[in-house]
Amino acid sequence: MNRLTFSLLKSLLLASLAVCGSASAADVPRIASKADPAKGATLYDSGDAARGLPACMSCHGAAGNSTMVANPKLANQIEAYTYKQLVDFTTPQRQQPVMTTYSKMLTDDEKRHLAAYLAVQKAKPGAAKNKDTVELGRRIYRGGIAEKGVAACASCHGANAGGIPAQYPRLSGQHQDYTYAQLEAFKTGNRKNSAQMTTLAQRMSPEEMKAVSDYIAGLQ
Incomplete structure (x- = not known):
């Protein structure tokens, strides 16, 4: 192989690597950090005043045991489901004025932390009320x-x-x-x-x- 051919092949290889490298960086999704229930607990109990994010417990009760019948109990909910709903609230698939606003304020990791925290909380039982149905x-x-x-x-x-x-x-x-x-x-x-x-x-x-x-x- 003469010097000119070698030089040309080297240039083509470097150009190819540069293109592949930029494509990989764009195509590989960010790997979310491991869900941390402790971080979820802090966010759930206290919110984030600096961002205007209220404590989740103000609507969903201590440890996810809501006492307001219009707001769901979240304690012991399946982690993947809670995370999916927090994501869905940011899409046209599930719009709700309060939850859509706050879900959009949460980072993906924060959604995962909250879901992990709620999944390990003990749910308080409910009761049927209408004996006729x-x-x-x-x-x-x-x-x-x-x-x-x-x-x-x-x-x-x-x-x-x-x-x-x-x-x-x-x-x-x-x-x-x-x-x-x-x-x-x-x-x-x-x-x-x-x-x-x-x-x-x-x-x-x-x-x-x-x-x-x-x-x-x-x-x-």
Whole structure:
């Protein structure tokens, strides 16, 4: 190989490496730091006043055990699910004035820290309140509504509504009002981040949604 050919090959190789290097830097996603429940606890309990971010506990209660029926209980929720919802609130798939605003203020790592913290909190039990509909709620949760093509809730959320990690959320003990509100949001299209739940909710009557929401509140 003469000197001119060698010099040309060397130049081409260096140019190739430069292009590959710049492409790799752009294409490789940032690896998130390990989720830290302790950091999540600080953010959950205290927020970040410098950024105007309030403490999560002001709406969702100490350790994720909300006492406000319009705000969900978050304690012991599946980590991957909580993280996904915090991400979804920043997209058109799930818009909610308060949560969309605050989720956009959180970094990706902070979302992960909060999800990790809530996942290890002990959930306080709830209770069904309407004795007249509890049997209907039980039938829907356990067996679905065959004539309407509504699958049993238990088939995805588990026999005791504990959820399935990374797939379906924990529902047990959740406030009746909140669960019903989410079913209604899926039905009307105000919440769009689960095609499966949208289909099922659209097949249910308000009475059926209320009955199963109440039944779920008593599961543990």
